[in-house]
Amino acid sequence: MEFDRLLREVLAELRGAGIPVSGNVEPHVQINTRAKKRYGSCVKRGKAFVIELSAFLSNADEKTVRTVLAHELLHTCPGCMNHGETWKRYAAVVRERFGYEVTRTADYRIFPESPPEPPKYLLRCENCGAVFARRKRSALVEHPGRYRCRCGGKLRRVL
Ligand SMILES: [Zn+2]
């Protein structure tokens, strides 16, 4: 799952729809390996907004990840740190334009029937930010230094 690429794409989509997302979003998605019930968050660090996704989403489908990213990116718009009227108005635009079912919750409730399996092991490319979820111990999990991402970047174990 390429979280950083999806972040870039969703940012471009929202901008294209005229939604005033911040121009100062950290391009590298942070991964939270502890959050079990919350799939995303948006925090302000200095002047930049940092988007954090749960490791659980490494086993979700792309559209779900895009939905969570859109939800969090809307929080970077002026006056949108909560789920107030402005945030809701932009969320409606996102649902209409892109079909992302952005709701006020960005957590386990967005998978009513089939929540994704939590990954047991998780590796991340230091270059492109792609994440690789594994259920079992393997040579890749044990010795990530021996492997490379498709982009040529080094892999690091984050879980
Ligand atoms: Zn929110």
Ligand SMILES: [Zn+2]
């Ligand atoms: Zn890579």
